[in-house]
Amino acid sequence: MSLPTDAEERSFAPADSLLRFATAGAVDDGKSTLIGRLLHDSRSLLADQLEMLELVGRERGDDGLDLAMVTDGLRAEREQGITIDVAHRYFETAHRAFIIADTPGHAQYTRNMVTGASTADLAIVLVDARNGLTEQSRRHAVLAGLLRVPRLVLAVNKMDLVDHDHEVFAAITAEFARFTAELELPEVTAIPISALRGDNVVHRSDRMPWYEGPSLLEHLERVHIEDDRAAGDFRLPVQYVIRAPERDYRGYAGQISGGSVHEDAEVLHLPSGLRTRVTAVDTADGALAEARAPQSVSVRLADEIDVGRGDLLCAPDAPPAAATELTARVCWMAANPVLRPGTRLLLKHTTRTVKALVTAVHHRVDVTTLHREPAAKLGLNDIGEVGLRLAQPVFCDPYERNRLTGGGLLVDEATHATVGAVMITEAR
C-alpha cells in the first residue's frame, strides 16, 4: 500500500451536513480494518499518521500497513490487537462530515456499544461472511434497535474469503431480515464488502458485479438525515439559572431536548403546573425568533415563577408525564452488583438526579432469539425490563418518542459508577 502522493487538495463538506455513526462488530470481524480502510481510501489519513502506522508495523515485525492500527489507540489494544474502548474518529468528504463512534465488539464491552449508539444517526453492524450472524451481531442489532438508532447498515465483510459469492451474501441478508423483523429498525441497508481489500468500502468493486448498490461511503454520504429531534413536542430541561442582577436579567438555560420554542410562546412549567409566556429566547449572539432541538439557549419568562435546575419547561398542550413509577428497558453495565428487586440506585434523567428503587424485574431478553424469559435479576450486559420507584418525579416521555426525555442513567450511590442505561417504556 502506498502513501497518497498527489497534490490533490482535500475538499470540505458543507457546513450543515454532519452524520454521527457507530460501528459494531464482533472481535475479528474486521471493524478496525474497515474504519482504517474508510479513512485511508477517502484520503483522510495524513502522512504522519501513515508513517506512525508503518513504524508500529515495523516494531511488531509486520509487513505493510495494518489498517486496524489506525483506530487502536491504546498500548494494550495494540499489544493485544483488540479494541478496548469507544474511540471517536473524524473525517470529511466533499459531501459530508462524519463522526465515527468506533465501539468494541467484546461482549464485556457492550456498554461501550450502547454509549456509541445513544447519539448515533446510523449504526453499522459488521458481520464476517464466513460465519454469518453470530450472537454478537444479533446483540448489536438488538442494541441499535433498543437505542432507536434511526438507520442501520449491515456490512457483510470478508467477501473475498467466500469467493465474492452472491448466495452467501443473500443468505446472511435474509437471515438478518428475519431476525430484525421483530425489532423496530426503520431502515436497513445491506452492503457486501472486503475491508482488507477495499471492495465496496469507498470505491465500488468489480469483483461483485451482482451487487448494484452504493459503496459504504457513498451510502454514508447520501443517506437522508432529517432533523427529527426538532419534530416533537417542546421540551427544555432547566439546566442553570443565569442571573445578572445589575442588568435585571434572569434566564433559564438549557439544551432544548425536543421540539421548538419561540418568543411569545406559551409554556408550562413543571413541577408547578403554572403556565407562562416566553418573553425572549436568548443566546450570547442575540435573541432568536425561534430555537429548536438540540440548541442550547436561555429563555426569559413573563411571570415570576420559582424555576430551578431539574425543572422542565414544555408545550402546555402536550406535557410529559410527571412520574414516580417507571417501567423501563435497562441495559445493565456492571458485573457487581447485579440489578434485582430492592436494589437502590440514583437515576440521572435530563437535569435531575433522583433516588430510585428497583421494584421488579419483569423479564430478561435473550438477544439471540429476542425471546423474553423470566428473570430474577439482570447481570452484566443483560437487557431486560424492570420497574422503578422514584423518590421524586421526573418529567419524561416514552423513549420511542424522545431519546433525551425518555433515557436515563443509573448510578451506583456508593461507587458513583454508571451501572445502567434506562429507556422508559411507561411512566405513571
Place this chain on the structure above:
Amino acid sequence: MPARRALSRLDVLESEALHLIREVAAEFDRPALLFSGGKDSAVLLRLAEKAFWPAPIPFPVLHVDTGHNFEEVLEFRDRRAAELGVRLVVASVQDSIDAGRVVEQEGRGASRNRAQTVTLLDAIAEHRFDSLFGGARRDEERARAKERMLSFRDAFGQWDPRNQRPELWNLYNGLIGPGENVRAFPLSNWTERDIWTYVDQDGVELPALYFAHRRKVFERDGMYLADNPFVHRDPDEVLTEKSVRFRTIGDMTCTGAVPSTASTVAEVIAEIAATKVTERGQTRADDRASAASMEDRKREGYF
C-alpha cells in the same frame, strides 16, 4: 421570523459544548478552566463566556506555566482574563522545580511537558478544584480519541481508559468522591478545521503567533523550532530567518513552527485544507517520543 435553516455543524457543536459547560458549572463546587492562550483554549473561553451570558463566567481560569512560554502568549493570556473579568490562577512549573517536586530534564529534546502534570495536580490540590475544563479535541491524537466528554480522574489524577464511565445521550455522570476530580472536554467533537472556522465566524481573537511572521528558527526532526534561550541547540543546528506560523502553541522547547505565508484566518483555513500532516504530527516533538507518549502522560494526570 426568518425561515428555518438547517443548523450548521458548528451550531450543533457549540450547543453540545455549552450544554457540557453548564452541566459542570451546575454540578460541581469548584470548577476551573485550563487556559493556555492557545487557539483551542481561546475558543473554549469564548464558549464559557457564551454559556453564562450576560452574567460573568462563574469560575477562574488556570494556566500551568512551564516557564518556557512565548511572551506574546502570556501577554494575550493576561489581557483576555482581564477583559473578561475572570480570576487568573497561574501554577508555575518553575515553582515546582524550585520546591524539589519536579526534576528538570536536561539535554537534547528536554522539555517541561511532563513536569506540567505534577504542577497541575498540585494546583488542583491547593485550590481544591473538583473539575477542570480542557480544550482537548479527540481528533488531535489517538489516545485523546478514547476520551469521554466528562472524564473521571481518581484521587491521584489518573485516567483509566479501561474503566471509563459510559456516556449516553447528553447525560454526564458527575458524581465524585473526596479528592477525585473530572476533566471536562467541551471541544471533544471539534476538528482543527472546526476551530478555525469558528474563529473566523465568531471573530475569536488569537495570539499573533498563529499567523505568518518572520522569526529566527532552526530545523530539528523536520520541524522548525523557534530560537529561544530554553532549548539546547546543537552546533550544526543553524538559525535562519523564515516566514512561519504556529499550528499549536505550547512549551517553546517542543512546539514547532510551520513555514507559512498565511496572514489571515481565511488563508490559514486554506492552508489546513491543503496540508498533508496532522497538527500534532507537524508541530509537537513530545508526541514523537513513542507511539504511546500521550497515553502515558494522560494516565499520569496530564490533561
